[in-house]
Amino acid sequence: MSIDLKTVKHISKLARISIDDEKANKLKGDLNNIFEFIEKLNELNTDNVQALTSIAETTLRFRKDEIKSENIREKILKNSPEENKDFFVVPKVVE
């Protein structure tokens, strides 16, 4: 199985990473090499194997739902690329 240019562009769309044609062609080559290597798994019959979903066989714990952190709104907003008072600003979404 090989990955074509159209698929590469489709994946880049899903991953929200824009790529130009030159990059897409380079990626196509890389991905095909990597998947050729990955295809080795098909040698194994895994029909009766249960998938491993958690390596640490623990059950998730419950905790009380309570606020523990102080008000750090200002500190959080300081990391924002663009802010306006108490809001994160993004390009216009509603036309």
Next chain:
Amino acid sequence: MSDITSKSLFELTSNIKEKKLSSGEITKAFIDRAEKSKKLNVYVTDNFEKAIDQSKKFDSNPNFDLKLPGIPIAVKDLFCTNGVRTTAGSKILNNFVPTYESTVTQNLWSQGAILLGKLNCDEFAMGSSNETSFFGNVQNPVGENLVPGGSSGGSSAAVAANLTPVTIGTDTGGSIRQPASFTGTVGLKPTYGSCSRYGIVAFASSLDQAGPMTKNVRDCSMLLEVISSFDQKDSTSIDYKRNCYSKELSKDIKGKKIGIPKEYRVDNMPDEIEQLWKNGISYAKDCGAEIIDISLPHTNYALPTYYIVAPAEASSNLARYDGVKYGFRSHGQNLIEMYEKTRSEGFGDEVKRRIMIGTYVLSSGYYDAYYLKAQKVRQLIKKDFDDAFSKVDAILTPSTPSSAFKIGEKTNDPVSMYLNDIFTVPINLAGLPGISIPAGKDKNNYPLGLQVIGKPFDEQNILNISYALEDKINFKNDISDWWLSE
């Protein structure tokens, strides 16, 4: 004074407790050496001014009951540090200042340690040579233009070059053990669930673990004791009784059963590594251990499995970098274009490659063929180890299939880069503890490591075996300080 910086953590803590050295003297010595070591490019962000202040504070009111009393420590730039920039080696987090502290680093500061700075690493810990970092490659102190390994390359180089007494790295597929092997230092990846992942920039959540990187095994046991803790803030943190690793450290490994897996004898492995392994086996015998041949039949499938599971988890974890709330942002005509350009310009090539692999294997129609298949094979790999550990107490293998390579040598061939982790990846997939210790050198005088793998939560046992082997191996790094400037 260079003799301060060459001391082990054990010596430095003893010296402080005996009042032979102050925290201020030690901190200054490491900073002075760092100022002359810029050529190695180990620091992304330094914290020198604050470190000096904190060391003075410690000296004015010292608490010698702490486990790391006034000891300056630099950490991998994957740990979030409150108020100190944390980049994960990426342009996309170039200006990110966390408002919280990772549990593992908090454990260091709670025991008296002082943050020296943040160490270079591969971007989002994706790499085996520290060449994918946005902040440039790191020089291995072992030799010029040699990679220090990755992804914790700044960390391994900093320990080997005496720029920090010890450090902590993270290991998803070998990122502590491989760089330790390349620099002649000790690196331990604990059992999954031993060290909290809270506050560590996530790569592949079911594989990531933090761990100590040190000059010797005793220091490693001291540091593991501090960083390993149960944490409510990490849902996969495991609540079990942790050893006092340094107190229980012992060279007595008489009667321990050590397994030698035949599948780790790979094609094209240099003779020197084969020889190193044989030496390790005979040292273990000398110490009274029993050597048992074992088989881990699915070893060859570990890397392909890893290159599905890790990118899949990464593509999901890295979805949060969208340029909205923090980090780098590019400009677009609309929201979607802003996301796409931000991620295209903010991530480097290797990270993009892995996000693309992960997105593909999780996409509609391919999930069963790739991701589910890989999770099934992962079960088989884990079962190999379960079976082996019914016969043996630990497993001994080489750490890497080669010594450190030249900068640029493997950057154009992702698959050949991935093959570096062939001996370390299975251990992450099975969630086991593993340690790499320096065990010899190749014909170029570059260090080579041996790996000891243990049962889950059996860190004490692999530390003890390493401690016994370290004594027999008597490794000397002979680093020449070639990079120092005045």
